[in-house]
Amino acid sequence: MPTQLERRTATTTALLDATEAVLHERGYAATTTAAVCERAGVSQGGLFRHFPTRRALLVAAAVRVAERQTHDVPAGLDLLEGLRHLRAAVRSPANVVWHELVHAARTDEELRRDLAPALRTYHRRTRAAVASLRPAGHPWTETHQTALRIVVTYLDGEAAVAHVLPDPDRDEATLRALADLVRPLLEQP
Amino acid sequence: MPTQLERRTATTTALLDATEAVLHERGYAATTTAAVCERAGVSQGGLFRHFPTRRALLVAAAVRVAERQTHDVPAGLDLLEGLRHLRAAVRSPANVVWHELVHAARTDEELRRDLAPALRTYHRRTRAAVASLRPAGHPWTETHQTALRIVVTYLDGEAAVAHVLPDPDRDEATLRALADLVRPLLEQP
DNA sequence: TACCTTCGATAGCGGTCACTCGCTAACTTT
């Protein structure tokens, strides 16, 4: 016999898991409360006991995704390995969910406002992930920052395209070219 | 007294103009047939005399955008000027509309299918725009192709971010860094 | 045990969506 708290967290977790899954599979507009509830195995009324509005549910999912992605950034990789890891992170379902929400925020002022804290968390994550690409002990210059902003933005843009038009044959070659492109900047003092 | 054909093209043009405007301002999901009709000054029933479904209207708008962007790619620019022009094109309202539709296509199979021809046109446009970045008379190698794919994808991804989180202070610096990054590759034989 | 609170299910409400239908008016053909 579970406690009330256990019941509560179990259903909210199920709802957030379902929200992520539906966002990933069907996109923002088709992520209806009914679809989420069906997937979570919760009745439609049950959702609104834990989240006052649909938007609150989506923002909670965004916060959870951003915080989860903050963790597990491995260190000590060389440049190419680091890029590979970064690309995988950026193409992960979690990042698709994230883009789905950020994209919707462009034309939804209230969503954009509620998403702002999670957006800051996301930026912290990308900076941390990117920091692991430079050998430890070396100082960071303005040039490095800019080069790495380019890398991250490129990979993020590439991921968006890859989800509509995948091109696995060229993936590895492009990544090597990217590494060659930024290596001089990263390894200079 | 206009002919039937003139009347027809006038209203379809008004509808497509309105579709672009609403897509740009309110996004894909909020681009309802009612909103488009109101903006175009056409009754709701009138729309369906020219476009059998909402999707057909959106695809027609996409085709028109992609074809329009194919034109006016100036030649003879140096690298930095070329990048500036490319970034402006990629940040234009037309490209926002384009991204709005491509993004929606990720989770809408029928839209993705109908959008495929326009997507090929779009790729032709980006290749043409990017070809102007290399001095005329120089042959194109595989390395150049890959480097320029990176440039275009980066700028496209940057544009997507810029619409949610603009950062004009760093825009110019980032563009110069990008030019420095790819210049060695472009100017080598 | 008796009482209270919270959770989750069900039915349904008001609103909006894409799309249809019946119609008038305008253009085209004969």
Next chain:
DNA sequence: AAAGTTAGCGAGTGACCGCTATCGAAGGTA
């Protein structure tokens, strides 16, 4: 000028949206 075709209108239609009111079941407290 008569007949036929097409453009455009706007009130509907059923489906589905986010959300709420109500209620039985289960957990917590005395």
